[in-house]
Amino acid sequence: MAKTTTSSQPKKAAETKKSTGAGLKAPLTPSADLAAVIGNEAAPRTEITKKIWDYIKAHGLQDATNKRMINADEKLKKVFGGKEQISMFELAKVVSAHVK
Incomplete structure (x- = not known):
């Protein structure tokens, strides 16, 4: 009796390759x-987060006593939904609310 092939054969490389330009690398348009x-400019989520951190560091907005907190100036207060201060862990949520 001859063996028949089953569907448990490994997939070809072309079938398992992920599409590029999706997920974290997809360019997103920032809100006003x-x-x-x-x-x-439209940028990937990772680049947007990096630019926000560059802004925070350039303007000295990281809290001196608790480095996990970010103090808002007038521009960031609009992005933070009116809050005076947010945690660095909330930053991803804030970015998500301001990109398309």
Whole structure:
């Protein structure tokens, strides 16, 4: 009796390859409030977060006593939904609310 092939054969490389340009690398357009902080160019989520941190460090907005907290200036207060201070762990949630 001859053996028949089953569907348990390994998939070809072309079938398992993920598409590029999706997920974290997809360019996102910032809202007007966020664009005031990082610029108006579309960028991946990782680059947007990096630009926000560059802004925070350049303006000395990281809390001196608790480094996990970010103090808002007038531009960031709009991005933070009116809050004076947020945790660095909330930053991803805030970014999500301001990108398309």
